[in-house]
Amino acid sequence: MNLTRRAFGRLAAASLPAFATATLPHLSPSAHAQSGKWINSTFSGVTVGLQPYCYHDLERIPANRPILIERMVQNKIGVVELHAAWCEPLFAYMYNTEEEVRKAKYDWRVNTPPSFFEAIRKEFSDAGIRIFSYYASAPEYRGNISIDLQTPPEEIDSFYRAAKALGAERLIGSYGIAVGDRIGKQAHNHPGMIYGLHGHDNVKDPDAFSTEQTFEKGLAMHPESRVWLDLRHFTAANGDPIAFLEKHHERTAALHVGDRRRDNGGSVPFGQGDTPIIEVLRTVRDNKWDIMALLEFEHGTLRSGTEEVQLMFDYCKRALES
């Protein structure tokens, strides 16, 4: 792909924050790197990580990445699922039309070298945090979908390359069966990579991952596909997460841990809804299943994001340690 000088300048400028943050060692919480230690958030064999969406008082933008890292250090959480929005330029804010946004995203994704993501990886590893997975959704012009049926295979490949450069061997996205199939298909080009199927609770849409049957359909599509079971949404869709894991634990890579009420009920603080969080975590622990527990909650709070994450993290820690 040939870039015009103007387009290159724009993309280079848009990439600036990652390089800028990477060159600010005095701001980086590098104590862990100096001591050579990773933050340990594994309890009784189950690792509890974070989908930083939980910091609802912090916009998911590259400029906020240093604060994200600082907060994770403060919360003592050593594993992160990194949303593309923390890495990619704000295309949706730079262009007026969907066509322009699509072109800019394509150019940037296909042309951005691995060193860009390696620099981001270093920011986290310097702080003792491992990147578990790369979440392939980012804000854009309309629809909050960064991959869709029009996205060419080489652009999908760029997400796998980014995940690899970040040190994550897993790509995940909130997509339905049709788009999930397109993404999953590309996984075989990237040995060792898996694609995570993440569901919500729209049981009316046959394309959406929501029930056990829809996940089974997704797993059958590609050998590299794994389930990212969102406990909140699965409960709201009236599913039984323990029964699901009993049957599908070998092809479940991670849990999104949060609480909701059944029958499309709202999100609530841990323990106030219908999601059997404690029981699920202990089931994973007692059966020694290789499943990551990633905090991802959506309930509101009057506390700061750091305080709320700490409370929910401690809830999981207690469940696993007792």
Added chain:
Amino acid sequence: MTFSVKKIAATLAVAAATMHCAYAQKAAVHYVKPLPEVGVVDPQLPINPDPLIQHGKELFIQNGCSICHNVRLHTPPGAEAADLLHSMIVGADTDGTVISQLLKIGIPLSDKLSPMPQYSYVSEADRMAIARYVHYTRMEEHYKEVMTQPLPVGQVAAGKTYFDHQCVSCHTPGQAAALARKAGSDGAILKPAFLTEVTSFTIASLNDTKARAARSAHQHLVENYSTKDAANLLVYLKSLQ
């Protein structure tokens, strides 16, 4: 040497903001939409001087509404959630009952990935408090939207039609013109000062149904008028003076 976590976080926030600004200005990247806020944003701030509105705001945050709809009702580009600031359903709700009912049953048949949940377990009083906050915020934010751009040239005839449709049940043209003269500025005509006054609980006010109805009716107007409506109404009222 020791640093407090708060100090480090504040330093990082400033550094991030500086980089963000440098990113936007020096690197010649032209943004066509207002950028998201950099640093930690406390959704409770600013605290509303009216404790009733603040109560509704806190419930709006605590029940997770603000996560999808934004605490100031400004949904970002690409958001899945309904834009409450411009929603016709919310605009048609005059007393909060429509919002309260929607909260009770949710919107399960949406084609969105994650349909709006139901909040049947939240009390009716709390649902109404959330609705009150939504209407108040719509009024404030819609007014800002209208006033931050130059109003178009108004048409007297169209202003009269608007007045006859929306205002005449409470005001005669003469009364309205006098009130407009007293208010002074265009802004004070379009959003009378009493709309942002803290609710009075004197016994006389409690029984003043007229004042309550006036507040509700004016709030509804401010929530919904277009820039054209506003310009037309102003020209019409001035033509009466």
